[in-house]
Amino acid sequence: MEFSYSSDQEILRQSVRDFAENVLGPGVVDRDEKEYYDPFTFKAMADLGLMGIPFEEKWGGAEMGMLAYVMAIEEIARIDPSAADTLSAHVSLAAFPVRMFGNDEQKEKYLIPMATGEKHGAFALTEPGAGSDALGMTTKAERNGSHYVLNGRKIFITNGAAADIYIVFARTGSKEEGSKAFSAFIVEKGTPGFTFGKYERKMGLRGTQNCDLIFEDCHVPAENLLGEVGQGFKIAMQTLDGGRIGIAAQAVGIAQGAMEKAIEYAKTRVQFGKPIAKLQAIAFKLADMAMEIDAARLLTYRAAYNKNQGLPYSIEAAMAKLKASETAMAVTNQAVQIHGGYGYTREYPVERMMRDAKITELYEGTSEIQRVVISNSIINR
C-alpha cells in the first residue's frame, strides 16, 4: 500500500487549489446571496480541463484517473461547493454513463463534448413519487417507429436548464418486469416537447441550478437509447455508485474548508485573555475535525482507487459517501460553534458551509439508503 501522491497529482492539487481560490473564490458569497448559477463557473472549470480528468484521451479526456478527479472536486469544494456540485453532476452523472454504456457513435457525439466541457450534462432520475424508491418512476417512453416518445416529469435536476445533454430514465416495460422495466435515453436540449418547469429555492448549494424537466410527447431518436432496452435501472444504479465517490469528495472538501476557517478563527479570537484555540474545549473540537476528515478522505480515495482499478466499488462508495457527508455536517456544525454568535452571521463563511454540507447527506442516496447498501452487503452475503 502507498499513501503518497504522484508528481502529477501534486501539480494538479496545487493548480486546482490556486484556481479555486483565485478564480472561483471571489464570487462565492455573491452567488450564494443572490442564489444564481453563473455559467462562468462551468466555463472556467472546463477551460482548466476539469471535465475530462478521468476519461481516455481518445474521448476528449486527460486520462488522469479517478483519484485525480476526486482530488480536483475536493479542492473546488473547499472553496466553492456549488461549483464542485456542478462539476461532479456533469462528470459523474452525465458523462460517465455515456462512457460506461454508450456505443462509439454516442461517445463521439456526446462524451467528447462533455469531456472537453464544450457541452454541459445533467442526469434526470428523480420524480415527485420516485426518490429513494427509484422503481416508482412514472415517466414513460414508448417506441414509435424511429423514435421513443417520452412523457413525464423529473424534479430537482442539477444543472437544470443550463445543461445541453440530459441522461433521462423512463419506463419502457410493464410493472411485472420490475427493475428491468426501465431504459436510459440521451436527450438534447431543444428537442420538441422537452421544457423546463419550476426552479428550486434551496437551503444551500445556491450557486447551482435545480429545476423540473417536463416531457410532453417528446420525440427522442431511437439511436439515443443508452445501453439496451431494460438496462435503465442498472445504468442508473451504477452511475450513482460512481457519483457517490464524487459527493464524498465534495463533502471532504467542504469539511476541509470549514476546518481551516475554524482554525483561523480560533487562533485569532481572544477570550479570557488568550486565543480560544488555546482552550482545550476548542482545541479538542479541532482535533476531532482533523481526524474525521482524514478518515473520510481515505475512504473516498479507496473508493476512487477501486473504481479506477476496475475492482468492485459499490460498498466502498457507499461507505465513503456516508462517512464524508456526515463528517461534513458535523465539522461545519462545530465550525459554526467555534465561531460562536459570529458563526451564525453571514459575516463569516461557516454558516454557508453548514448549509452547503447538508445536501451531501441527502442526494445521490440519503444516509439511510447508504446504510441499506452497506448493511445488505454484510448481512446478506
Add this chain to the structure above:
Amino acid sequence: MKVLVCVKQTFDTEAKIELKDGKIAEAGINLIINPYDEVAVEGAIQLKEKNVVNEVVVISAGADKAMDAIRTALAMGADRGILIKQDTAADEYARAVALAAVIKEENPELVLAGHVAADDGSSQVPTRIAEILGYPHINVITSLEIADGKVTCSSEADGGTQVTEVSLPAVISSQVSWNEPRYPSMKGIMQAKKKPVSTVDAVAADNKIKIVEYALPAAKQAGIKIEEDPDVAAAKLADWIMNTAKAEIKK
C-alpha cells in the same frame, strides 16, 4: 528562437517558517515555483504562442525535488527541462555560475527569470548570470517586445517607467506585474509527462558568502489598552508615548 527560463523552487509564500537547530526547517513545507519565476515562464510561453520563439526550456539548480518545479513549468506549456543538481546551500554566486554554464552550452537567444526569489530575496542571480555571460540585462520588467534581433522592455523606475532596448542575446528579469501566470491545465499536466527533462551536475564553484545565523523576526508585542474616560485616557496615552515608548517627537 530559443528562450531559456530560470526557475527556482521556493517555499510556499503562505508557509510558516520555523527554525530547527539553527536552520530553516523544511519538513511539511509545501514547495512551489518561485512566483516571480512563474511570471517569467508565462512570458516565455506567451512568446511561443505568438510564434516569436519556438522553444521554451526551463532550467533549475537545486535538489532532486526541484524536478517538481520543472514539471509544473512543463505543465504550463514549456517544452523541455534541465535540472542542475546542486546543493541547496549554494549561494547566489555558485548558483549563477552553475546556471550560466548550462546557458552557455544551450546558447539561447533570450534568458528569462524572476527578478527575485520569494525565499532569500537576494535579487542577484539573473544579474550575475548576465555579467558572467557578458549579455546585456534589463531588470524588473513589466512588458517585453522582440523585433529585429532586439528586445525592448518597460521596467519600473522611481515614479515612472523606463523603456530599455538591448540586442539579443540578453538576460531579462521580470516583475510580477508583467503578466498573470496560467494554472497548469489537466491536459498540460499529462503532456508534461512526455516532455524531455535532462539532469546535469552543477559546475563546481565555492560559495562566496557564509551564512552565520538565521533568526526569526521578533514576535509582535501585545498592545496596551487604556480603558478610561476620554480626558483621562488621552493623558495616560500621552504619558505612555513619552515615558514608556519614549517616542521621539519632532516638531
